[in-house]
Amino acid sequence: xxxxxxxxxxxxxxxxxxxxxxxxxxxxxxxxxxxxxxxxxxxxxxxxxxxxxxxxxxxxxxxxxxxxxxxxxxxxxxxxxxxxxxxxxxxxxxxxxxxxxxxxxxxxxxxxxxxxxxxxxxxxxxxxxxxxxxxxxxxxxxxxxxxxxxxxxxxxxxxxxxxxxxxxxxxxxxxxxxxxxxxxxxxxxxxxxxxxxxxxxxxxxxxxxxxxxxxxxxxxxxxxxxxxxxxxxxxxxxxxxxxxxxxxxxxxxxxxxxxxxxxxxxxxxxxxxxxxxxxxxxxxxxxxxxxxxxxxxxxxxxx
Amino acid sequence: xxxxxxxxxxxxxxxxxxxxxxxxxxxxxxxxxxxxxxxxxxxxxxxxxxxxxxxxxxxxxxxxxxxxxxxxxxxxxxxxxxxxxxxxxxxxxxxxxxxxxxxxxxxxxxxxxxxxxxxxxxxxxxxxxxxxxxxxxxxxxxxxxxxxxxxxxxxxxxxxxxxxxxxxxxxxxxxxxxxxxxxxxxxxxxxxxxxxxxxxxxxxxxxxxxxxxxxxxxxxxxxxxxxxxxxxxxxxxxxxxxxxxxxxxxxxxxxxxxxxxxxxxxxxxxxxxxxxxxxxxxxxxxxxxxxxxxxxxxxxx
Amino acid sequence: xxxxxxxxxxxxxxxxxxxxxxxxxxxxxxxxxxxxxxxxxxxxxxxxxxxxxxxxxxxxxxxxxxxxxxxxxxxxxxxxxxxxxxxxxxxxxxxxxxxxxxxxxxxxxxxxxxxxxxxxxxxxxxxxxxxxxxxxxxxxxxxxxxxxxxxxxxxxxxxxxxxxxxxxxxxxxxxxxxxxxxxxxxxxxxxxxxxxxxxxxxxxxxxxxxxxxxxxxxxxxxxxxxxxxxxxxxxxxxxxxxxxxxxxxxxxxxxxxxxxxxxxxxxxxxxxxxxxxxxxxxxxxxxxxxxxxxxxxxxxxxxxxxxxxxxxxx
Numbered sequence: 001x002x003x004x005x006x007x008x009x010x011x012x013x014x015x016x017x018x019x020x021x022x023x024x025x026x027x028x029x030x031x032x033x034x035x036x037x038x039x040x041x042x043x044x045x046x047x048x049x050x051x052x053x054x055x056x057x058x059x060x061x062x063x064x065x066x067x068x069x070x071x072x073x074x075x076x077x078x079x080x081x082x083x084x085x086x087x088x089x090x091x092x093x094x095x096x097x098x099x100x101x102x103x104x105x106x107x108x109x110x111x112x113x114x115x116x117x118x119x120x121x122x123x124x125x126x127x128x129x130x131x132x133x134x135x136x137x138x139x140x141x142x143x144x145x146x147x148x149x150x151x152x153x154x155x156x157x158x159x160x161x162x163x164x165x166x167x168x169x170x171x172x173x174x175x176x177x178x179x180x181x182x183x184x185x186x187x188x189x190x191x192x193x194x195x196x197x198x199x200x201x202x203x204x205x206x207x208x209x210x211x212x213x214x215x216x217x218x219x220x221x222x223x224x225x226x227x228x229x230x231x232x233x234x235x236x237x238x239x240x241x242x243x244x245x246x247x248x249x250x251x252x253x254x255x256x257x258x259x260x261x262x263x264x265x266x267x268x269x270x271x272x273x274x275x276x277x278x279x280x281x282x283x284x285x286x287x288x289x290x291x292x293x294x295x296x297x298x299x300x301x302x303x
Numbered sequence: 304x305x306x307x308x309x310x311x312x313x314x315x316x317x318x319x320x321x322x323x324x325x326x327x328x329x330x331x332x333x334x335x336x337x338x339x340x341x342x343x344x345x346x347x348x349x350x351x352x353x354x355x356x357x358x359x360x361x362x363x364x365x366x367x368x369x370x371x372x373x374x375x376x377x378x379x380x381x382x383x384x385x386x387x388x389x390x391x392x393x394x395x396x397x398x399x400x401x402x403x404x405x406x407x408x409x410x411x412x413x414x415x416x417x418x419x420x421x422x423x424x425x426x427x428x429x430x431x432x433x434x435x436x437x438x439x440x441x442x443x444x445x446x447x448x449x450x451x452x453x454x455x456x457x458x459x460x461x462x463x464x465x466x467x468x469x470x471x472x473x474x475x476x477x478x479x480x481x482x483x484x485x486x487x488x489x490x491x492x493x494x495x496x497x498x499x500x501x502x503x504x505x506x507x508x509x510x511x512x513x514x515x516x517x518x519x520x521x522x523x524x525x526x527x528x529x530x531x532x533x534x535x536x537x538x539x540x541x542x543x544x545x546x547x548x549x550x551x552x553x554x555x556x557x558x559x560x561x562x563x564x565x566x567x568x569x570x571x572x573x574x575x576x577x578x579x580x581x582x583x584x585x586x587x588x589x590x591x592x593x594x595x596x597x598x599x600x601x602x603x604x
Numbered sequence: 605x606x607x608x609x610x611x612x613x614x615x616x617x618x619x620x621x622x623x624x625x626x627x628x629x630x631x632x633x634x635x636x637x638x639x640x641x642x643x644x645x646x647x648x649x650x651x652x653x654x655x656x657x658x659x660x661x662x663x664x665x666x667x668x669x670x671x672x673x674x675x676x677x678x679x680x681x682x683x684x685x686x687x688x689x690x691x692x693x694x695x696x697x698x699x700x701x702x703x704x705x706x707x708x709x710x711x712x713x714x715x716x717x718x719x720x721x722x723x724x725x726x727x728x729x730x731x732x733x734x735x736x737x738x739x740x741x742x743x744x745x746x747x748x749x750x751x752x753x754x755x756x757x758x759x760x761x762x763x764x765x766x767x768x769x770x771x772x773x774x775x776x777x778x779x780x781x782x783x784x785x786x787x788x789x790x791x792x793x794x795x796x797x798x799x800x801x802x803x804x805x806x807x808x809x810x811x812x813x814x815x816x817x818x819x820x821x822x823x824x825x826x827x828x829x830x831x832x833x834x835x836x837x838x839x840x841x842x843x844x845x846x847x848x849x850x851x852x853x854x855x856x857x858x859x860x861x862x863x864x865x866x867x868x869x870x871x872x873x874x875x876x877x878x879x880x881x882x883x884x885x886x887x888x889x890x891x892x893x894x895x896x897x898x899x900x901x902x903x904x905x906x907x908x909x910x911x912x913x914x915x916x917x918x
Contacts, residue, residue: 254811
């Protein structure tokens, strides 16, 4: 079932929306974002609301069109359709919104069966469903055959992951899947994701919560207003944040028993002090890229 | 975060007993006085319209059978017209015709409204713009003028054809309403999930979106049904009705034409008038009751 | 002592019976104190907040009492509570920032709201309060869509505190906000308390980390009952109740990594409040539970101002 993840590559991906009363103006939600995820890697995409992170998630899933730039999985363009969704799936933020309230929760499995495994026998399908439900650490007796409003948010989210596992899943986009869950169930869902990653699944984990991102991910991409400000190996990015925005984010995280810190101001813009450039980002150390700090006296604007 | 569940009572655990959404609606439905009264009244009249003609032997209600212009008595329960036609026979046949035009007109309008509304709401973009233009054009066309012209050229023969034309002109408001609802449901994440499961447009519309609007669609059909009856009666009254058969509106028209009011022949126009009022009024009252059943916030707890 | 709650019981009427949302909760709130009310969904914290102000028609006050500044609050009487609501005790409801009318400018909405309550506030005072929470006066001329989440939340807080209530209940005011906005809102809340516009505050949230920054003491609730209440420092460093301990243990801090040391959640889910089990309600999920827990533990004061409801904690 999990035969190794897909390589996700974004190269100067941009998304603009028409705005204004008669479609005259336009807003740029995602601005020339580039990053990649190696097969089986868990990348966390961190940003506040309005940063464009959900738009990127939707573009990876083919639910929104890319305006310009290239977004490929294993070298192939994203092409929404049954074949594509056999290997790439998504789980979203609001578990109660993902289930059609007039039907039972199991219907999400039935939908998958109808589209992808129509000739599997009832007996066989029931076995597969039960195995997938146990894989996500749920008790089939407690969750099958119920309506969405009878289950908790954590159970619903895990059922959605179980649904994704019923396909030949190679890549999962998890968009804020824990933000509406309680603290105790949150960790269970995260541990589940980590376990799946260890079995070879590639994951794009979108969140605004830094502590969750660092808990799981090897690579981190920090997004602000549609642009990447810093990315690279998680420990390097948060151990040594070079961009003022990353520092502010880190300082604003409410930690138990630690007072809020103020971010240390950035002395010099790492992007402009360095040498070799990778487009908008400069590689300060292996696998640690940072964009222009946008300091007030920076007369030079980034490319 | 606009679709969050009601904050209280707090989220139930898995051991809460099962209560299907439909069963809850049924529980409230049988306790809602408006709904019960409305539905009962319509059901009674429908029964009269279906069974009445059969009991009379399905004869021609427009035959001259009795003394002219006589008041209700033992033989002729609703009296006779100026020509000696049995008003009761006309009434029960008229009920049947009225219900027929309501069903035909309402069904045709509902189907067109759903197709146009769902497509425009779900697809958006250029499809939406074209369908909107179409809706606006049909909305603005004066149905009366069109029907006048059609009548002049073709002569509306039967009740069913009248229902067809009414259906073709009364769908725009319903299409608008369905489009608006579809717009808001389309952004819900279970629609995304259905797309991620490989479902196509119409499958999503009918299996995901429509069931969430089922109460609304039901009420909409009731309104289209009632509206169709009203329009048909109005058309009949001004002389644009079908040329064969009888309907409640046609009864009113001939009663007016032959001065029933001035001559004091109340039994000629009161039954059809009351009949139309009762059907349409009962439908609207039932609709209000239905709204209370489906919308928990309107219930007096 | 500003607020004293004794054995408060509030039930909800539903089709299937009575949900015992609050089942005997008692605590004290001192002058100038900010109490953090933490717990997960279904624990009754929102119900407690709403019960203090009697906002929900489906609530039934079944027992217990609430005393504010010496007066007992008439919790069963909607009309009588009108005199206290917003004047003595005020609430910033959950999702209030989404409830702002998008077609009204903020200033106009405030004026209409106040007029409907028969209160007038002069513009200078309004500006002063806006400045206190860090908002410019021109916010009054803007539409809600032009403001960020944090700004809307702070605007709602200004409205809720216009009459200088003794107690302000802030129900999940930060949950939908980004971290930088959260900081601003929390700062605004403490500012209101420091300037004396609000005497005490109850801060309802599920985010323990955030609570520890603003609250003087924290009360953890579980399944409609109090689990533990202690000064913040004590609760976060030396919790006594197993639920509190496991809750704190499941919070990932920046820097904690799965590969190094996976955290663990709490298996299972809270009991249904339609027919709550006898004895300690956390029994089914507690690693320390034994036969003694079949009897409901009393709330015991194990240290000054530190109360716990657990047989194992004493």
